[in-house]
Amino acid sequence: MIKTQRPLLKGHIVAGAAVAALAAATLTGAAQAREETKISVLGAPFGTGTYILCNALEQISNKHPWLRVTASETPGYVFNLRKLNADESLKTNTVIGSGPALMGLAARGVAPFKEKLGKPKLIANLTIVAVWLASLDDSLKGGSDISGKRIALGKSAQINWAVLPRAVIENGWGVKDANVQYLGPKPAVQALLDGKADLAIVGGYINPKQSKLALAPPTLELVATGRKLNHIGFAKAAVDKTIAKEFRIVPFTIDAGMVEGNDQAIPTFIDTASWVVDPSFPEDVAYELTKMIIENVAAFGEAHAVGKLMSKESLSFGWTPEDMHPGALKAYKEAGLL
16 A cells, blocks of 8 residues: 555655646746836827837837837927926826927926926937038128028927027027028028028938938938038037037037038037936836837838938937936946947
8 A cells, every 4th residue: 555655645746846836937927927018109290200200119119028109199399398297197108209409498498488397318319410501602601701691490499490500500609680580491491592591401310320411301402403502510619609508419520521512521519309208207117118229229210211320329329327217228238338
């Protein structure tokens, strides 16, 4: 009896151990499994580059184990900042499209903002924009010689194409009496060609880490006319004076030859369009989101032409560690990007 029971007891012990191991594994798996985390992304108007890249982020998230992004069309970055600051329910689950220069204006309560708003933290850059002026008049050099000249800029609320260049004209060059016309990038170029403006805002999207430049469509059309253009940049001294007035921009130089027909370097400044979150956004979610963007950065180039300028190195360009969300900062450090 004893001999027959011992193997049976051993078998029970082995089977029991297997069941216990399976139960432990199941419990461990359950502990490791995470419920789906939903994130809203407030982007930009339908059809814009930012809108399309936000939708690309939504598609990328579908492959993540538990992170799910839903992108939404909005009137633009000013709306996004106001919405995030006004609605407490969005602070821990919402990413918005914005940028450091606009956020700087919001933090100071400067137009187009009437009240001071909080400062969101960086997740990642989408696009990096550089602008300068173009003229058909070779005698214009910038600075005081554009006093009284007709300058065609973007729409008045466009941070990169109107607000910032006017800030440099007034604070960096000290020109307060220019005849500024807020037309929009494309009408501004047309006004220059039609002789209705002396200078027009031009520019494009860049990857400063890879020295790549994609001219904005209106600028590309202007260059394609074959007219002899005088590209007038904003020298570093003028940009630095503007920065001293609390405008969050970064000096940059467009290398000679990057713009067709131009063999001179163009000094200017850059601003970014970025995904940002409230400081209270969960650190682990910010980390996973940033890591996902880093690992899938090439996918944005498949969604839109400006996405081709995105690279791992450009995602945090122009931001200090203090301005990054701690979760994003951790992801960039782990990826060897900081």
